[in-house]
Amino acid sequence: MTASLQIGDVTVPGRVLTAPMTGITDLPFRRLAARLGAAYVATEMVASAELARGRPDVVRRAAVGEGLPLTVIQLVGSDPEAMAKGAAMAEAAGADIVDLNFGCPAKEVTGSACGSALMRDPELACRLMEAAVAATSRPVTVKMRLGWDDANRNAAALARRAQDIGVRAVTVHGRTRQQFYTGRADWLAVGEVKAAVSIPVVVNGDILTADDAREAIRQSGADAVMLGRGIYGRPWLAAHMERALADGTTLEEPGPEARTAIVIEHLRASVAFYGLPLGLKMFRKHLGWYVEQAPWPADPVERRAAKARLCRLETPHAVEEAITHLWSEELGYSSHSPVETRPQVGDAVAA
Known part of the structure; x- marks a missing residue:
């Protein structure tokens, strides 16, 4: 190609x-x-x-x-x-x-x-x-x-x-x-x-x-x-x-620090574009996927619980604090999950 x-x-x-x-x-x-x-x-x-x-x-x-x-x-x-x-x-x-x-x-x-x-x-x-x-x-x-x-x-x-x-x-x-x-x-x-x-x-x-x-x-x-x-x-x-x-390069998936920064950047951009409360509401689906696709916490049950908890938060500041805390124990950890790791994805109305 x-x-x-x-x-x-x-x-x-x-x-x-x-x-x-x-x-x-x-x-x-x-x-x-x-x-x-x-x-x-x-x-x-x-x-x-x-x-x-x-x-x-x-x-x-x-x-x-x-x-x-x-x-x-x-x-x-x-x-x-x-x-x-x-x-x-x-x-x-x-x-x-x-x-x-x-x-x-x-x-x-x-x-x-x-x-x-x-x-x-x-x-x-x-x-x-x-x-x-x-x-x-x-x-x-x-x-x-x-x-x-x-x-x-x-x-x-x-x-x-x-x-x-x-x-x-x-x-x-x-x-x-x-x-x-x-x-x-x-x-x-x-x-x-x-x-x-x-x-x-x-x-x-x-x-x-x-x-x-x-x-x-x-x-x-x-x-x-x-x-x-x-x-x-x-x-x-x-x-x-x-x-x-x-x-042929296989790039590592972003580690916790990089993912945290991406999530916060996306959240702030959504709020700036839509305003509140719509910006936070529009972002929640993405937030859920960010949590689902991360390898931390390692226990899938814990990840599902974290997703449910974060998606109920009512202010952008609370979301930023919660996502930082969720992955805080992993900060400095370099993910070795390659891009070829197959994600678990849901349905969407795709064009």
Whole structure:
């Protein structure tokens, strides 16, 4: 793998991308992951119609800011006119890349004929792509699944049409919509998409370690990988995996002092961005994952109890004190858990 990925006129400075995830990849998280070395971290999924109407919470999801190597705004919707407006607004807001969501499996999304519901309505999907491509000078990309179900795996056909329309890259999650997150991602099937197009193809699904990334690329022939749930509580993972793919280096997971600093930085950024009490509320899911993914306390029962205790705290100061105390006995300890340690991750509404 080369060190960069070309998407239209944008050079992505790496081949390990971080997926857009609702409630996860907000601006505080994107800035933190970028500071830790991530090359590409997309926004949360942004509803194009609500963005066009200027709904405050939706505009906030598309927030851009300094400290990012590039800005990728992902849009979801089923109305071509709104998608065009959303794409134009994304460019005006500073997007380097505009990504369209044809992959989210959540019922509240597919029930509105959005997300992976578009895999069973390719004509509408094409109209949406045409609208976005015509509305912006920025490269338009698409994130999709293999199809709606096993009887209708049409990702390769839709990717060919996307390329003809002017889409500059596609990301394929190796599951159908009906699988949600069950079973294993089919990286070989993503290879069928790669064989069908000449634009870059990114493989997504069940890529939690550098070994997973290597195998996903081997099976699919993809140009890059995209991380999803594996980054929970590990915003450094993309940078670590990038290094592993580039030169085989296995980086140690952060020790207690570094993790404490990362947690506090993330907490303060969340509070600064959202204000109180929303900033603390938005951060709690991340706090829980930080505690779950740390190897201390060594007893999983103690870790679960600590997570429950910390996530009930009502002030940022109390959280800072508690996380410092939780890992205080380990300060000065250098973790020898390599990045390839497979995390235990939960579900999310991933785009």
